[in-house]
Amino acid sequence: MLKQVSLICFLVFSCYMGAESQELKHLTNELQVNVAASRVWELYRHLGISRLTAQQLQNVIQNVQVLEGDGGVGTKLKLTFAPGNSSYTERFVEVDDEKMVKVAKGLEGGCLAIGCSVQIVRLEIIEKSSGSCIIRSDIGYAVKEEFEANDPKPNIQLLAAAAQIAKRFLESSEISASV
Template identity: 85%
Template sequence: MLKQVSLICFLIFSCYMGIEFKELKHLTNELEVNVAASRVWELYRHLGISMLTARELKTVIQSVQVLKGDGGVGTILKLTFVPGNSSYTERFIKIDDEKKVKVAKGLEGGCLAIGCSVQIVRLDIIEKTSDSCIIRSDIGYAVKEEFEANDPKPNIQPLAAAAQITKRFLESSKNDA
């Protein structure tokens, strides 16, 4: 019975997300940070991480534009990459303050531009101790059938770099306090 309920929930979620019924592939990055999960979540919850990453990675990110919203669910964010000829646009579809989870759906660019039918970015801030946590960045994606031979994949490196920037920024400000 539980498996049937899980399958039904997955099908409903898949239809809501516009995902064809097939399992998503995943790329995941995890990084331990010696800062309380609540402090990391403050940065990740709204637009802070996007703005901090853009400021620190000027050789990679040309600009971050908020096309709609204020950082909450429904916000549409566009990142333009150096030299300015490629971009990625996403919509925040879930922000769970209790579980410290943020989910965004790619709208254009990223792996969608090279043959993926769906790109879902999930960020989890997982408490380890009162003074440490794990930043888990996950990209779920599905490849259009006609592009499967090319094996297109999203690039997880910007999310891994954002986690590293968060670690440096928050751990150094913790030491300054």
């Protein structure tokens, strides 16, 4: 029964993403963290990484607002950036605890405001050993035909900064716990 539900969810997700997903360009950032993958996933799984990043980057992120949901699939999150009050809103479309993958689809703002037709953020925690893992952040995007000459791109710097913040936070917590 669970496999049937998983297959149905996959098919619905595939249809939701549409043919655009095959034409996506990608920006990817990877960072090794010397902490167990399960601990990193705990931070990324719900809203922890968003809140921690906003707390650490107050000069960049003015506000993180949960418009609906609790951090699981269907959660709608709005980031408001400082100082110009531009914003980005996304909906979590996949949260897979087994694969440690979280996927969000951009709804407005971000590269959607400058000519992209789709923006998909994929966060994946990849176990390397019992005490280390990789945080892989990927933004898939497609550009509207009329904006191709401008070559708009999303900015992966915020996701890279979030990974660095997670690394510092979790690795310092590991050191504190072992002392």
